[in-house]
Amino acid sequence: MTSHWFPVASGDDLAPRHVFHTALHGQELALWRDDAGLANAWENRCPHRGVRLTMGANLGTELRCQYHGWRFSSGSGQCAAIPANPDLTPSQGLRVRTYRCVERYGLVWATLGDAPEDIADLGEAPWRPLRALFVEAPLAVIAPHLPQQAGLALFLQPVAESTTVIHGLSADASLSLRQHDEALTRLRDRIEGGAP
């Protein structure tokens, strides 16, 4: 289960110079896109003092921790600079833990494990990501409620034991993003309200 690939954000969620906050199987992630467009999925923890990197700043090629200003390079997570020791070259291995991630169909997918990609082949349809919804319910509770609908692909991201995100892709241009959102919001409210 933990070795599967899951959507963790939409491509648009990783706005320029933003650090996106999510989690997979209880593991908090800091996702950020560098100025060249590369998406990073990092453990949300500075290796120095353990502070959340989502409190820090995306500098375009590096992520800077808010606490002591340590900077980490896009791609490798390698520590690039320590402001308190400007002459020091940070040792190899002083790095943020990174996870594999790829972008497909407008979504960012990641895995905590080392399994090969198992992202479903959705074909060439012009998929539009819908607004992702956090639901206060375990994945197994939500799965049976997901509608089967042509032109709609829904995926579940197990954030933590009792929290799940529903990610949606639509290839049906006859329905607006708001119409999809209303339907998904009703679904969320029904599930959280303890629907049978």
Next chain:
Amino acid sequence: MISLAGSLLSRETYRIRLLLDLAGLAYETLDGADLRIEAEGERFEDAWRALSRLAPPDWQANGRWFAFARRLAASPTDTALFRDLDQHLWFGEHEGSPFLCGDHPTVADIGCFPEVMMSEQAGISRMPYPALRRWCDRLRRLPGFTVMPGIFTLPA
């Protein structure tokens, strides 16, 4: 000169500081007293001109976000309000409105910001509200943005 007295750790004082700073109005602060604002020898027209930059495009249409800010200030741990904000801001991003009432920040954004930014101290994670987190970034990058303990600016 405008002088603002109030606790520098309170949401209310912070809201007023943010308003004055984003409007570009100079003022002095006095810490540790009850919230009070005075403007000695200040030209009303100057202050009004500065503040009207933070007016909503349409008072009527945008009115709900003023009422919303008051509700949020009264119920800063009501996650249903956070969900409403996040949804509104997500659609705003897709429809060219990066702020609550359109393309520029207004008093409605300032009204909501302290509660949103201090939510984690109140035990509410912002992880489930991604569009709200991006809106926080946009506000933190505005010229004149004010910091307070625990709230930082962002580099451009």
